[in-house]
Amino acid sequence: MTAVVSCDQSVRNTSDLLNSTLPLGTKSNLVKKTTVVSEEMASQIRVKLLPRAKCLFDEPVQVKVAGLRSRQVVTMRARLTDEKGVVFSSSATYRADGSGEVDLERDPSLRGSYVGVEPMGLLWSMRADTLQKRFQKNNSLNPQVVKFSVLEEEGEGRILAEVTNERVFIGKGVTRLRVKEGNIRGVLFTPPGEGPFPAVLDLYTLGGGLSEKRASLLASRGFVVLTVAAYGYDDMPKKIQEVQLDYFEEAMQFLKKLDKVGSKGVGVLSLSKTGDVALSMASYLAGVDAVVWINGCCANTLFPLYYKKSLLHPGLLFDMSRMIPTESGFGIVKNVINNPLAEENQATLIPIEKAKGHFLFVAAEDDLNWDSKAHMDELVERLKRHGKMNFESVCYPGAGHYLEPPYGPYCRSSIHYIAGTTVMWGGEPRSHAAAEVHMWKKIQEFFRSHLSCNDTQGTAKL
Incomplete structure (x- = not known):
């Protein structure tokens, strides 16, 4: 928590300095420093799938995000490509809690493909990028790969973190x-x-x-x-x-x-x-x-x-x-x-x-x-x-x-x-x-x- 406050304050101070009259080289160095701070913050953001990132297709997963700023608003996105090459995707906007965490089992989606608390909403709300296409997964040998992404508030903003969910159709030994x-x-x-x-x-x-x-x-x-x-x-x-x-x-x-x-x-x-x-x-x-x-x-x-x-x-x-x-x-x-x-x-x-x-x-x-x-x-x-x-x-x-x-x-x-x-x-x-x-x-x-x-x-x- 202290580190987040420190980073926010660092960015505000830098912004004030850039608006003042300083030599050009000094401004350039401050811009570089601000960029480094932002990148360090982004690198601390993690999206996790519990109990594990690999599961049977009919099993739920808990999606959690950590390392965000307190009350930060982000867009969660899920995307997959079926065996016919059709891309399906969904997105939903969430606000982190005071500790900078989002938990889809607890937190409501504010807007997007669905609203409210829907732990598996990113999966069932996916739509095809081509109209009138059903999700096709006829071959059980190949798992369905879903990529969960955390993006800046704007839907197509910068990706802050990603994780892959491998959803298999055949259990071990079958x-x-x-x-x-x-x-x-x-x-x-x-x-x-x-x-x-x-x-x-x-x-x-x-x-x-x-x-x-x-x-x-x-x-x-x-x-x-x-x-x-x-x-x-x-x-x-x-x-x-x-x-x-x-x-x-x-x-x-x-x-x-x-x-x-x-x-x-x-x-x-x-x-x-x-x-x-x-x-x-x-x-x-x-x-x-x-x-x-x-x-x-x-x-x-x-x-x-x-x-x-x-x-x-x-x-x-x-x-x-x-x-x-x-x-x-x-x-x-x-x-x-x-x-x-x-x-x-x-x-x-x-x-x-x-x-x-x-x-x-x-x-x-x-x-x-x-x-x-x-x-x-x-x-x-x-x-x-x-x-x-x-x-x-x-x-x-x-x-x-x-x-x-x-x-x-x-x-x-x-x-x-x-x-x-x-x-x-x-x-x-x-x-x-x-x-x-x-x-x-x-x-x-x-x-x-x-x-x-x-x-x-x-x-x-x-």
């Missing part, structure tokens, strides 16, 4: 294996240790590639996880006209035969369109003990569903003429899907009352892709009508469609691969981020509860 066996195409993640471990089939997307993020992080938490695609990946067809439930049954059987798998049944983790695939698996296939349905539909959508060459359900279709344009030029497609409860669409409804396993229904109330809350209500009501209580449900006000593992950049809008146009996904960033934190813990608790194994080993560490 193995990654490309799977190309029979019809199965995907990636398998296995925790360290002998097991036995519960098994999860991750249906992040039906096709067009694979995202390994959820699967690798779940494996780091003690699950054997296989993530698969049904088309558009590896040597699979680029497009499909129908979905074969046999493919997912084959993937389940592959998982159950693995040496380290100890759960009798398999868990299924879904999102959006794959939600109805997961419901169908639970309804028609043996051995599905737990299903997590996130922002899906209560009916089979888009493509007809077959099992052993027999049609189970036609696909519930949509009408793009019902898309609502916005002032930004991006569409809202919430109402384009046809009503599954209409008499002409009854054949698309999935008979989940046949399922012997358990369900966790997760719905975002501000989902603009479709009305996930209404679909969840129909699923719950259907189970209750048949005397079934094998479910849990959770709603998130203010959350949008893409609920994922926490601490990634929130996506407001991007290209819809079915609609072929840019759409709004819904949600308010702060509420959406909070929902992801809660949901991710809930998913793990649900799977552990319904995929229990004897002598299950602990989770992976860094």
Whole structure:
């Protein structure tokens, strides 16, 4: 504290002298001296990440700054580049306390990408420098590097201190294996240790590639996880006209035969369109003990569903003429899907009352892709009508469609691969981020509860 006062006084005295009449050489020497003092102060500023600078992607970090002047106002910035080369960034203005420290777990942001006390706000509030881009991190082998910077009060001012946060997707000892066996195409993640471990089939997307993020992080938490695609990946067809439930049954059987798998049944983790695939698996296939349905539909959508060459359900279709344009030029497609409860669409409804396993229904109330809350209500009501209580449900006000593992950049809008146009996904960033934190813990608790194994080993560490 004494040193800070001394530096401030030194600068004020120098300023007074420069405004007086002195020989030119004397002024030059004083300017040099002032610059040295300023540089020394800057060199004492430190930004720290606790408990460490390297962590799993789904873990929070505490961001702290020390060495500032008492009550100094600075700008905090976070920046990353995803695997598609898109730059995401955020910034927030903070005022140091009397000791020259800023702690994001304690101090409120005064302005910027968010306001108020938000310990992980610099991460979830990041936005792409290119419009309508979702954060892409499909390859789990490469960590996501985030650079935290402390800048002078002006947003693009001089950088005072920096630190790098390495956010990894695979915990220590977790193995990654490309799977190309029979019809199965995907990636398998296995925790360290002998097991036995519960098994999860991750249906992040039906096709067009694979995202390994959820699967690798779940494996780091003690699950054997296989993530698969049904088309558009590896040597699979680029497009499909129908979905074969046999493919997912084959993937389940592959998982159950693995040496380290100890759960009798398999868990299924879904999102959006794959939600109805997961419901169908639970309804028609043996051995599905737990299903997590996130922002899906209560009916089979888009493509007809077959099992052993027999049609189970036609696909519930949509009408793009019902898309609502916005002032930004991006569409809202919430109402384009046809009503599954209409008499002409009854054949698309999935008979989940046949399922012997358990369900966790997760719905975002501000989902603009479709009305996930209404679909969840129909699923719950259907189970209750048949005397079934094998479910849990959770709603998130203010959350949008893409609920994922926490601490990634929130996506407001991007290209819809079915609609072929840019759409709004819904949600308010702060509420959406909070929902992801809660949901991710809930998913793990649900799977552990319904995929229990004897002598299950602990989770992976860094």
